[in-house]
Amino acid sequence: MDVVYCLSTYAEDKAFDQCIEEIFGLGALEIATASVITFDIATPLEEAAEVMGTKRLKKVPVVENGALVGVLTRSGIVRQLLGSFTVKAG
The missing domain is CATH 3.10.580.10 (CBS-domain)
Incomplete structure (x- = not known):
């Protein structure tokens, strides 16, 4: 998952909320x-x-x-x- 792309394309609150859920679903090692x-x-x-x-x-x-x-x-x-x-x- 491209975190930067996800955060840069949150035109709608719903899309942003979904993006945040996906990011918080990542394991620590995935972004460490x-x-x-x-x-x-x-x-x-x-x-x-x-x-x-x-x-x-x-x-x-x-x-x-x-x-x-x-x-x-x-x-x-x-x-x-x-x-x-x-x-x-x-």
């Missing part, structure tokens, strides 16, 4: 990203931030031995940096 970038728990924060910036990622799963242990976020990195400057300035 197939190749996911992950960071190992030992990945240096500088390296992770560079990859996230280059690839324009806001969140990246963090794994240990292949198991999800957390999510690194852009806002978390910024918060950590700002916290470091606040402690040094105070």
